[in-house]
Amino acid sequence: MGEKKFKRTTVTAALPYANGGVHIGHLAGVYVPSDIYARYLRLKKEEVVFIGGSDEHGVPITLRAKKEGVTPQDVCDRYHKMIKDSFREFGISFDVYSRTTSETHHKFASDFFRKLYDDGKLIEQETEQLYDEEAKQFLADRYVVGECPHCHNEHAYGDQCEKCGSDLSPMELINPQSTISGSKPVVKTTKNWYLPLNNYQEWLKQWILNEHKEWRPNVYGQCKSWLDMDLQPRAMTRDLNWGIPVPVEGAEGKVLYVWFDAPIGYISNTKELCDSNPEKFGSWQKWWQDPETRLIHFIGKDNIVFHCLIFPSMLKAHGDYILPDNVPSNEFLNLENDKISTSRNWAVWLHEYLVDFPNKQDVLRYVLTANAPETKDNNLLGRISKSATTANSWQFMATS
Numbered sequence: 001m002g003e004k005k006f007k008r009t010t011v012t013a014a015l016p017y018a019n020g021g022v023h024i025g026h027l028a029g030v031y032v033p034s035d036i037y038a039r040y041l042r043l044k045k046e047e048v049v050f051i052g053g054s055d056e057h058g059v060p061i062t063l064r065a066k067k068e069g070v071t072p073q074d075v076c077d078r079y080h081k082m083i084k085d086s087f088r089e090f091g092i093s094f095d096v097y098s099r100t101t102s103e104t105h106h107k108f109a110s111d112f113f114r115k116l117y118d119d120g121k122l123i124e125q126e127t128e129q130l131y132d133e134e135a136k137q138f139l140a141d142r143y144v145v146g147e148c149p150h151c152h153n154e155h156a157y158g159d160q161c162e163k164c165g166s167d168l169s170p171m172e173l174i175n176p177q178s179t180i181s182g183s184k185p186v187v188k189t190t191k192n193w194y195l196p197l198n199n200y201q202e203w204l205k206q207w208i209l210n211e212h213k214e215w216r217p218n219v220y221g222q223c224k225s226w227l228d229m230d231l232q233p234r235a236m237t238r239d240l241n242w243g244i245p246v247p248v249e250g251a252e253g254k255v256l257y258v259w260f261d262a263p264i265g266y267i268s269n270t271k272e273l274c275d276s277n278p279e280k281f282g283s284w285q286k287w288w289q290d291p292e293t294r295l296i297h298f299i300g301k302d303n304i305v306f307h308c309l310i311f312p313s314m315l316k317a318h319g320d321y322i323l324p325d326n327v328p329s330n331e332f333l334n335l336e337n338d339k340i341s342t343s344r345n346w347a348v349w350l351h352e353y354l355v356d357f358p359n360k361q362d363v364l365r366y367v368l369t370a371n372a373p374e375t376k377d378n379n380l381l382g383r384i385s386k387s388a389t390t391a392n393s394w395q396f397m398a399t400s
């Protein structure tokens with residue numbers, strides 16, 4: 001991956017959302033490939049950390065808590081444990097699996113935001129937002145449903161239409177309805193802080209479209225289609241009470257946008273790992289700020305914009321961080337530029353692998369489970385149950 005020679009590798013796997021079990025498609029598309037890659041580097045005696053954790057903020061958790069009559073923290077505790085246990089049982093070899101409700105993460109993400117704020121990298125904007133007068137609350141993201149302005153699906157969410165995949169804001173929905181009280185929201189003015197992505201557009205174009213042509217076609221293509229449109233400032237805070245409080249005066253009742261704090265979780269979880277075992281892992285800065293470290297984000301295909309455009313812009317705005325060298329999103333498993341997707345390449349690679357690493361077939365079992373473009377979940381389930389013998393108590397979630 002890439003031509004530059006690096007000293008060590010930081011591997012991250014997308015933080016699963018603590019609102020249910022891990023999706024089987026994500027297991028095959030994100031966690032198994034990232035696990036193989038980390039194990040592969042360890043076998044080669046390279047310096048590597050493999051970082052995971054649960055994403056525990058955002059609106060869906062609060063909605064589930066409300067429905068079940070428990071607190072959002074209760075929801076996170078339950079699913080964090082379930083997901084963590086599942087990964088362990090399946091043999092995903094994270095060096096750390098922490099969570100974004102940890103004290104370390106709250107402080108880290110808060111300080112990150114504050115630095116951008118102090119450096120003048122954020123803009124303050126008053127905008128009109130939907131407000132639920134019965135619940136006395138602004139309606140961010142999934143607190144609103146309504147008709148999609150693009151495909152006219154009547155059950156689009158305030159942040160996304162799951163039918164046509166459009167990225168939405170609540171104000172765009174036709175006939176919006178509050179998911180808290182069911183009432184028709186009114187429009188009210190509120191203040192939030194935005195990252196002016198438009199300021200990073202030219203830099204992103206140069207960095208991705210010119211300097212990272214080797215990224216997978218689906219990732220590169222999606223970045224290109226975003227960058228061909230004009231990027232707009234994007235709100236990094238929300239009027240919500242579940243999340244990390246915005247560390248700025250006059251921001252009471254506001255928290256960091258979940259997509260601002262979640263990717264920072266990769267860094268804070270690395271810090272937690274390094275603090276717990278400095279002899280083995282050294283300082284966290286080594287893994288995130290040394291240009292000789294290669295950063296690889298394994299992600300689901302629905303996370304591309306956040307990992308390729310927004311998070312890198314945040315890191316660039318901060319100024320102290322390295323940027324990802326590659327952002328593999330599931331299509332094929334790629335090891336050392338060998339696409340293990342055709343029988344010919346596969347056979348060659350298999351032979352060389354067993355010469356180098358005799359009796360390591362268990363690692364290959366993982367390769368098999370990931371050796372395909374994502375197909376239907378039930379097909380994957382069949383393949384995995386045949387090939388992965390350690391998956392006894394895995395929490396399988398079907399999409400349909």
Ligand SMILES: [Zn+2]
Binds near residue numbers: 161163166
């Ligand atoms: Zn739609």
